[in-house]
């Protein structure tokens with residue numbers, strides 16, 4: 001374990017923002033993690049997983065801890081289900097492919113989501129009708145207060161839409177070190193009702209899809225809409241889809257007849273932020289080396305050497321414009337640091 005000085009975080013965040021960490025350490029086992037957490041000389045710490053859900057706006061004047069814990073193992077299985085434990089530093093999509101290769105179903109709809117296993121529960125990643133909570137069994141995390149490992153069940157995590165205890169009152173207090181997923185070995189509960197998946201499977205000529213087919217379909221859909229961070233820096237959806245009252249929605253339909261919505265409960269609906277941002281005229285807008293993606297207005301992009309501050313200012317302009325046009329507040333999904 002080596003503590004490095006003045007390291008660029010550009011390779012460690014999918015937005016590709018070039019800021020410096022005063023100190024940086026990459027951790028590949030729990031003992032090293034415990035040791036580093038017990039050092040008093042670095043009171044200011046930043047934890048970094050896949051760096052896929054953050055916008056860095058300034059240099060970090062402390063210790064960046066890169067969680068690089070690797071390993072996947074089966075911890076339980078019977079005839080029907082399997083529990084797979086993955087350590088926090090495993091790349092999410094590679095983990096999905098590992099499961100599909102073994103014939104384990106449940107996370108195929110979550111193919112190609114950037115990031116690592118350890119950060120996936122924090123925002124309860126989701127796509128195409130499936131959320132991480134649907135397959136989550138438990139996770140382990142180190143408490144930053146007492147350096148002890150603690151287990152969190154699904155109930156403990158209090159998952160919600162892009163939300164969990166780790167974004168609420170446990171925020172900044174734990175480091176997730178591993179996650180156990182409960183997956184199916186056969187009779188998979190395929191979730192192909194999402195319009196785009198149905199369409200893509202039809203296009204592929206598949207009538208009886210396997211988990212591999214669903215994963216391939218999702219991968220193709222994501223590739224067509226979402227930029228690959230390897231080519232264009234981005235952090236997936238920059239904003240959450242806002243929830244508004246049915247009353248407000250009905251009022252909006254007078255002026256915007258084609259506004260889409262998804263039911264939430266009796267009184268509320270969710271509106272796609274991408275639609276609002278597109279209507280506000282931002283889709284595909286480029287401001288020098290940053291902008292709004294041309295195929296999905298919910299995604300802000302860094303075309304080259306953009307500053308985090310520029311992207312943050314663009315996000316604020318988008319929020320202000322959407323508020324003015326629709327009287328809807330859209331909230332950032334990514335963490336701004």
Ligand code: EPU
Nearest residue numbers: 127128236237239240241260272274275278295296297298
């Ligand atoms: N839409 C537009 N213009 C746009 C983008 C979307 O009009 O530029 C409309 C679409 O026509 C559609 C609706 O908005 O009617 C929904 O679009 P889409 O299916 O692309 O999904 P989304 O609500 O924009 C959410 C997640 C994505 C996830 C997709 C698919 C959030 C914040 N985002 O996006 O998650 O991949 O559904 O399930 O919930 C992420 O979190 O990083 C992410 C990419």
